[in-house]
Amino acid sequence: MCGIWFSIGINCNTDVINSITHRGPDGDGWRTFKHDQHLIHLGHRRLSIQDLSDAGQQPMSDVSGRYCMVFNGEIYNHLEIRKDLEKRNIKFLSHSDTETLLYAFIEWGEQCLSRLNGMFAFVIWDNVDKKLFAARDRFGVKPLFCGIDDRGNFAFASEVKQFFSTQAFQPRLNSVNAQNKFFSGDRVDRNHSLFKGIDMVKPGHYVSWTVGDNHVGQSQWYDIANVPMINLCFSEASERLGSLLEDSVDKRLLSDAPIGAMLSGGLDSSSIVGIAAHNIGQGQRGSDFLTFTSWAPDKNVDEREFSRAVVEKWKVSNLEAEIKPIDLLGDREKIIWHHEAPFSGFSIFAEWNLYKAISENTDLKVVLDGQGADEMLYGYLRMLPQFIANLISRGKLAKAFRELQHIIQRHPHAYSATVFALDVMNVFSPSLLDSIQRIRGRSITPREKIEINAQAYRRALLSYNIYPQLQWQDRTSMAFGIESRQPFLDYKVVEFLMSLQPELLVKQGRTKMILRHAMKKFLPQNVYERDNKFGFPSPGQRLLTQDIRQQIISDIKANMDFLNEVGFKEETDNPLKGKISSFEKDGSFSDEMWQLSNIVTWKNLYKVS
Structure with missing residues (x-):
């Protein structure tokens, strides 16, 4: 690269x-x-x-x-x-x-x-x-x-x-x-x-x-839209996916420079590490394999019980990089400079922190990563209403009802029956949902039209979700002279997964079932069975110390003219002004202020006119 x-x-x-x-x-x-x-x-x-x-x-x-x-x-x-x-x-x-x-x-x-x-x-x-x-x-x-x-x-x-x-x-x-x-x-x-x-x-x-x-x-x-749908039973599809993914990982081990892999402890990265470690263990590429895990001292985002299980199963080396608030402000300008754009969340910082640790502690030039699987395998819980709506649209009413029961039972913290039903209705008719919400006296939130066709829906997610993620990953990895490779985005893997009907991907309310089955021999039991997902874990606003928050407010105040130009209008009833006042009064802080501060930092770094 x-x-x-x-x-x-x-x-x-x-x-x-x-x-x-x-x-x-x-x-x-x-x-x-x-x-x-x-x-x-x-x-x-x-x-x-x-x-x-x-x-x-x-x-x-x-x-x-x-x-x-x-x-x-x-x-x-x-x-x-x-x-x-x-x-x-x-x-x-x-x-x-x-x-x-x-x-x-x-x-x-x-x-x-x-x-x-x-x-x-x-x-x-x-x-x-x-x-x-x-x-x-x-x-x-x-x-x-x-x-x-x-x-x-x-x-x-x-x-x-x-x-x-x-x-x-x-x-x-x-x-x-x-x-x-x-x-x-x-x-x-x-x-x-x-x-x-x-x-x-x-x-x-x-x-x-x-x-x-x-x-x-x-x-x-x-154009991936040209991929035809195919009919396979679950075992046949699982076997073919396993073969394609193993071939994809093996191809991405081709290098004359050292290689490692990201390991969050999720299904995707654990599958890649398992395949790579298995191949290396057979003497194909050497005797050791380095893996890397990001973590924070917050039990809500700490996945180390899963990553450590993978490390124990395959006896690979592992470096755990802690996310520390002290690094955030010092690295923020560097991140924005390399990304050439402001960022809104905190997962980019977690990813940056991990690549920095790789650069400081190893001589690796290549790492494997698990980007792309979620969008194709219904890996996000927010995709499940579309899954149910798709089944209903194809006349599979009994299966839709059974899966709906499983989803609500398996993910009670994510969905209630009412919320899930409303989300399914939104797939069919956002206007009808708005009418029902008005009758219920609930506020109306503008909603995007969601594709009911499963392939078109996943294709849109692959485009809109993966595209910015790949941009972030390229800028972050290359900032440290490291090449990132994504086995799930081998076009043969993508085309195969996009050709499958969604009922092969979700079973009994559990996502990514075809991947779980295909990779079972490579995964520890607790990873195979896990249902929760963190993405790139980050403790979010807990990273923002009081000093950082004070600096953020100062940045915003000094650059209101520019923020007005990009759409944050400084008017009497502007909620942003109210949020700044709330911060000055009682210390309350919003994600929006973090985003605005990063916009200001980007503007000043690049001297944007």
Whole structure:
């Protein structure tokens, strides 16, 4: 994993890659081509993981010198692709997946994308046809931004801050997307950043541009909506999922650098650790495997009884990183600088704290993580009303009633019968629910329309939930020069899970049943049976000492003009002013003030205008 840069017609130098040294501390490269009066620059920061020799350096050209590429990511099946290319008499000079990708594009053009199993963002310059090709992986694991300046010249980069190392771009606020982010639970428009003139190449899209073209447009090369539903019995589906996930983990153990794994003690990370430790125990990759657990001295979020059970079962090494309030204020600016955006919750800090501990205590460059499983496996309790509604819509009334009973019995703290019934009704008709609530004399909360089709519903969650999580994970891991890999987001695993009917995923009120069954041999009993879920555990507001809260209030007061611009209107009846007054009066503090303070910090760090 690395950091990349490509530009045409923009006056820049190696500052654009040196600004992201954290993404590639092992080396750098720079190439310049000239066309008419325009200079074309390709830059790269390297994190050496496959083929640690100089033969893997980038920018990388083919033997003819016609094509030049910068690439960020990993191609997990590159050895298979390489064999196909060698049958076509292509000779390789390195063992790197970069070279495999370059010649795959030369051989098959944009059709090479469907052959790739991996996470990637890359740009290739054809210096004969004066043509650019850039692409991003299916689910957006690796970032790729495109910036267009006022003269129509453009650049591609791994991080937004790279653009500001040139005179062509200034950190000007994209007010519309800023408001979407600040008021919509971090659901950012996937095609735009928080800065004007800088867009994202969307997941599963590519850009093809030739000198003389007036427009830099994106084309979709992958769409998960095309995955057909299949009918399998539970045991058949479980067996196939186990095989796919084991293959996915094994592919992501491919590395010439040390590898470890995150271990929360949940089903997802415990399954990955179990598979990896099992393979390592068979002598495939060495004799030891490092795992990492985040924890806080709060019994409501402490999962160590589960993570320790996994450690005991597989005899792996484990580092437990405590979340401490003293670190929060000192690291907050660093987190926002690397994320290039403010954050609202505290789980990002917990994740940052864990990667920092990995960096300080090991020499690992690669970790495996469990992102993606919840959205596909009904892993969140809030997904269960849609599950029941889907069964009803398909005429499975008896099964829906039985599952409803199991859900309420198994999760009494999450649902009452009334609340669950209202949530199910909301899936069918939000307007009808509003009418019933009015009759009941209850307040009306605007609700989003929820897809009743199970595949469409999970597809939407995969997009809106996973996309910001992958952004956070990329920025956090790469801040410490560590590559994060997600076995559950292997496209073969994703497509298989999305093809299954939901009754294979939830049974007797218990979520992720197909995963539990498939991974049973890899899991301790207490992990297999657990029903509670914490995500990235964090003690939340308990991290905010009185000194931190005082600083937050001062930040907000000093920047009310900017907050007004992004939507927090300073009016007489503004609830924010009331909350600030309440804090000054009795010390009461809201999550909204924490969010606003982070917005202010982001604005000041990036000098946003």
